[in-house]
Amino acid sequence: MRLSSFVHAGKQIEAELIAFRRELHRYPELSLQESETAAKVAQRLGELGIDFRSRVGGNGIVAELTGEQPGPVIALRADMDALPIHEESGLEFASTRPGIMHACGHDAHTAILLGAAELLADKKIKGTVRFLFQAAEEINAGAKAMVEQGALEGVDEIYGLHNLPTLSAGLAATRYGSLMGSVDRIEIHLEGRGGHGAIPDQSVDPVVCAANIIMALQSIVSREVSPFDPVVVTIGSIKSGEANNVIPHYADMTGTIRTFDAKIQKQMPERIERIVKQIAAGHKCQAELKYIGQTPVLINDEECNRHVEQVIDQMIGSERRVEAPPTLAGEDFSVYLQHVPGCFFWLGSGPAVDASSAYGLHHPKYRLNEDCIPLGAALLAAVAQQRLAVNEHTV
Structure with a gap:
């Protein structure tokens, strides 16, 4: 079959x-x-006469198209969830739900699949194509749930796009x-002793402790990891206290850890814990750290990547x-x-x-060119x- 026909x-x-x-x-x-999104997908699959099962890994759907002859199972995946962002795109079909927006284009991914x-x-076709409509990508939970509920059973290869x-x-x-990088989450709770802001010597200040931890965590990137190994340590939220003249008794922080190598990802929990606990002790605070592993580094299989490139080149040109x-x-x-590869x-x-000047993913003014x-x-x-077609004789 000529690929131009697709x-x-x-x-x-x-x-x-x-x-x-x-x-x-409109309805993210x-x-x-x-x-609701899953129900709309299910309705369309039913209209196409494609068998599917619902509520896989939450609201996910697994559909399957099987050829007349046996062969490999190739999976294609799209994500369906939106983000807690208030839309400012100005589109006539903008979100009708305040504070929720498809700012990452998962609505387009679903339509594409x-x-x-x-x-x-x-x-x-000779073989089977399995379509995975996945929930909860934005919170790094959907793929794990899909795998746990058998979405990859029998699958030989999987492909997706963003x-x-x-x-x-x-x-x-x-x-x-x-x-793409790995994603881990950290949650840090610091316990001090509150008191009057004018009498700091009678308190144990968790805010000062938090500030020192934030700065020291960056030394992991600059002094403990090779400059040729990308790592990001970001503290994204800090919550502590209610009044300007009160030293609070606690400070809570959350952050994200990103790496580009599986070995480095495994080393990060020890590094984070050492700095958090020892700096907290130096400031007479008690520290509790939760290190939550979320997703690994995204590593493409060489042969599968080569196949995708060949398809792209034949369909739209290598340029x-x-x-x-x-x-x-x-x-x-x-x-x-x-x-699976x-x-x-x-x-x-x-x-x-x-396009370099366009609003990026997760921006409230994000727009997708529907072409x-x-x-x-x-x-x-x-x-x-x-x-x-390539694998039909190897099964």
Whole structure:
């Protein structure tokens, strides 16, 4: 089959995919609350005659398209949840739910995967394509739950994409090896002794302790890790006290740890705990640290990445494919890649001209260039169909 036919077929269903995406955009749902979104996906799968099961890993859906002859099982994945962000895009189909927005484009991902299912539904395939509509990606919980409930059973390879508004629509970006960083969460509770702000010698100040911990944590990046190993330690929230003239008895902090190497990720808990506990002791505070591992480094399989690049080159031309720079942003697609080989790539969703100036992911003014939707559907469909064709004699 000529891959250009997928592009043509994708354009034919563009209007319906965009309409579906806009419906999801108007009514976004947060992680673990995606019941309405899942119901709309289920309805569309039913209309396509594709078998599925619901409530997998929360509100996730696992659908399956099986060919007349046995063969490999290729999985395609999209995420469905929105973010706790108040939309400021000005779109006529903007979110109707205050404080909730599809600011990461998961509404488009869902429409794209439905489009891929529709494009493959009338094709003769040898093997099986499994479609994973995943909940709770934004809180790094959905992929783990899907795997625990059997979403990857029998799967040989998995593929997925993410839109990128700082890359022009019509382009795609791939990368061999590590593409995205690991994600871990830290929660620090410091207990001091409160008192009057004018009499600090009769108190144990957890705020001063917190300030020193924040600064010292950065020494991990600058002095304990090689400058050739990217690491980020960010404290994102601090809560302590209520009045300007009172030394509080506690301070709470939360943060995120990002690495680009599995070995470095494993070393971080000890480093964080050592600094937190010893600095707290030096300030006469009691410290409690919770180090919560969330997602591993996202590492693409070499052969699967090569396959995606070949499909992109044949469909839209190698000049439309660029090398993706590494990022310490995280994606729980990495959890799937710990179990089966696969590839995750970027799909341009920005303006045709000067996409670098576009509002990025998670921004309240984020906008998605909907030209990317039919192309994304065509690419995912072609990736699965071609991979089945390559592997049909090896099963």
